[in-house]
Amino acid sequence: xxxxxxxxxxxxxxxxxxxxxxxxxxxxxxxxxxxxxxxxxxxxxxxxxxxxxxxxxxxxxxxxxxxxxxxxxxxxxxxxxxxxxxxxxxxxxxxxxxxxxxxxxxxxxxxxxxxxxxxxxxxxxxxxxxxxxxxxxxxxxxxxxxxxxxxxxxxxxxxxxxxxxxxxxxxxxxxxxxxxxxxxxxxxxxxxxxxxxxxxxxxxxxxxxxxxxxxxxxxxxxxxxxxxxxxxxxxxxxxxxxxxxxxxxxxxxxxx
Amino acid sequence: xxxxxxxxxxxxxxxxxxxxxxxxxxxxxxxxxxxxxxxxxxxxxxxxxxxxxxxxxxxxxxxxxxxxxxxxxxxxxxxxxxxxxxxxxxxxxxxxxxxxxxxxxxxxxxxxxxxxxxxxxxxxxxxxxxxxxxxxxxxxxxxxxxxxxxxxxxxxxxxxxxxxxxxxxxxxxxxxxxxxxxxxxxxxxxxxxxxxxxxxxxxxxxxxxxxxxxxxxxxxxxxxxxxxxxxxxxxxxxxxxxxxxxxxxxxxxxxxxxxxxxxxxxxxxxxxxxxxxxxxxxxxxxxxxxxxxxxxxxxxxxx
Numbered sequence: 284x285x286x287x288x289x290x291x292x293x294x295x296x297x298x299x300x301x302x303x304x305x306x307x308x309x310x311x312x313x314x315x316x317x318x319x320x321x322x323x324x325x326x327x328x329x330x331x332x333x334x335x336x337x338x339x340x341x342x343x344x345x346x347x348x349x350x351x352x353x354x355x356x357x358x359x360x361x362x363x364x365x366x367x368x369x370x371x372x373x374x375x376x377x378x379x380x381x382x383x384x385x386x387x388x389x390x391x392x393x394x395x396x397x398x399x400x401x402x403x404x405x406x407x408x409x410x411x412x413x414x415x416x417x418x419x420x421x422x423x424x425x426x427x428x429x430x431x432x433x434x435x436x437x438x439x440x441x442x443x444x445x446x447x448x449x450x451x452x453x454x455x456x457x458x459x460x461x462x463x464x465x466x467x468x469x470x471x472x473x474x475x476x477x478x479x480x481x482x483x484x485x486x487x488x489x490x491x492x493x494x495x496x497x498x499x500x501x502x503x504x505x506x507x508x509x510x511x512x513x514x515x516x517x518x519x520x521x522x523x524x525x526x527x528x529x530x531x532x533x534x535x536x537x538x539x
Numbered sequence: 540x541x542x543x544x545x546x547x548x549x550x551x552x553x554x555x556x557x558x559x560x561x562x563x564x565x566x567x568x569x570x571x572x573x574x575x576x577x578x579x580x581x582x583x584x585x586x587x588x589x590x591x592x593x594x595x596x597x598x599x600x601x602x603x604x605x606x607x608x609x610x611x612x613x614x615x616x617x618x619x620x621x622x623x624x625x626x627x628x629x630x631x632x633x634x635x636x637x638x639x640x641x642x643x644x645x646x647x648x649x650x651x652x653x654x655x656x657x658x659x660x661x662x663x664x665x666x667x668x669x670x671x672x673x674x675x676x677x678x679x680x681x682x683x684x685x686x687x688x689x690x691x692x693x694x695x696x697x698x699x700x701x702x703x704x705x706x707x708x709x710x711x712x713x714x715x716x717x718x719x720x721x722x723x724x725x726x727x728x729x730x731x732x733x734x735x736x737x738x739x740x741x742x743x744x745x746x747x748x749x750x751x752x753x754x755x756x757x758x759x760x761x762x763x764x765x766x767x768x769x770x771x772x773x774x775x776x777x778x779x780x781x782x783x784x785x786x787x788x789x790x791x792x793x794x795x796x797x798x799x800x801x802x803x804x805x806x807x808x809x810x811x812x813x814x815x816x817x818x819x820x821x822x823x824x825x826x827x828x829x830x831x832x833x834x835x836x837x838x839x840x841x842x
Contacts, residue, residue, distance in 0.1 A: 284655050284656055284658075284659060284713075285655055285658065285659075287668075287671055287675060287713075288658075288659075288662070288668075288671075290675075290681065291667075291671050303674075303679050303680060303681060303684055304684070305684075306681055306684055306685045306688070349566075350566040350567065350570070353563045353564070353565075353566060353567070354563065354564055354566070354567040356563050357559075357560045357563035357564045361556050361559055361560040361563065362553065362556050362557075362560075363556060363557045363560035363561070363564075364557060366560075369564075372571070373567075373571075376571070376575055378769050378823070378827065379575070379579075379820070380769075380772070380773050380796075380816070380819050380820055380823055381773070382773070382796055382799055382815075382816045382819050382820075383579055383582055383816040383817060383819065383820040384574070384575060384578040384579055384582060384816075385578075385803075385816070386578075386581075386582050386585060386803055386809050386812055386813050386816065387577070387578035387579075387581035387582050387585065387813075388574055388578045389804075390581075390592070390809075391574070391578065393592075407570060407574050409566060410566050410567065410569050410570025410571075410573065410574060411566050411567040411570050412570045412574060412575060417567070441559075442559040442563070443559075446563070467661050470665075471661075471662070471664055471665040471666075473664075473665075473666055473775070473776040473779070473780075474775050474776065474796075474800075477779075478800075478804055488666075489665065489666040489667075489776075492666045492667060492670065493666050493670075493779075493780055496666075496670050496673070496780070497783055497784075504674055507670060507674075508670075508671075508674070511666075511667035511668075511670050511671060512667070514665070514666070514667045515662055515665065515667050518661060518662055518665070522654075522658060522661060526654055526657075529657075530653060530654075530657065530720055
């Protein structure tokens, strides 16, 4: 399963004329030049694009954690008018293809002067547009015993208080799952970044990588692979540290 | 408890909750109306206009919609997308179910295998993996080198219209990890007592699989099916990177979403792109609705 990825890692350390000669994974003399060549082959060092990605990812995570948990609390714990209808609307938006809103959204953000900034990639997250995470958190909050917040209510705590000092600390596993998924999906996201970021200085990692590949026309695969590997490193690290949460998170959403 | 009953039951309590809920839901409401439902309606309106972003939209009636009838690239993109969905989703789910069953049989080091199989799902949609695929299935790529070892003359898998799409099917099947994890969770929920009872009655493994595992797993199969179909209809990154944004060779990887992108953000043909977006929405909605309708006949709920 991981063979293609391992082959890419090994190939990123091979001289160009050897990459396609061998399907094996043996590596005798690691060739680190691919990394330095690739790193400096762009108009900015590759770290520039990684930092851009990091900014977008950080904003997206903060937005999703805050906005989705607020909405989830309301759906899981409060009674309000037409609650079932709104809940159904929320579920339907999970399945909505982004293509059906992207054109007017682009017009809106370009009217606001947000094209070629990170705002179109971050602000929607603060408005809980990733409804999948609301759903995930609702399911989680429903598993927290109601007696806990009822006791706090008797002691006179309001909903804001209950949410911030009781529910939020208890839902750390769901928050962690959300943060990890947001990290990986935003880091890998290509479509919206391609649409909103056209100035090369604003490029994120996937955009830079893709431009690099199209310029290379298969001459310098070693450097291309090296930068591909670099672009995947943050995802691997997050996966390794968070896989307990990740696998549990996805499994519990799937079970009814 | 009296205090509580008063808070919950009384009109005052209800009004308070209404107010509190409004505040908790405020960001979501703004997002729902401002950047989801609002733009949806706007795109429906734009689908009846000619709009290039520079001049204001001009109402053009059904022009965009009738234009679709003769748009051969659109027809090609529909063909590409449908064949991709219909081939890659069943293969991916079969793979996911097969390995979930294997792992559930108490393989040693389950956590390790689960992670190894799951990882491709996380990176499969990335540009880096699309780049890798482009290199692996290219004319001088890894796949042909491997075939040469066993004496088979390969071909340019990505440069041949007949095989380019298949390489993307392979990529999608490779990302079977996330449905697999969901299958594994589903298998865990089947009570072992059922299997014990069945083997007392003399049912062999295959019989148990057919009469216990599959029926009890149908809700999970259904869930994965709906999700993966919706997902596959929106495939973009892989096709974009592998074909360098063209959908080639000979439009053989011209996915619907790629064509929509080309019309809208390549040619600033925003009216037509909006109409296409609604076609995609209707197709996805129809598939989901048919799925739900058909589920009555094969999905088994125990409650």
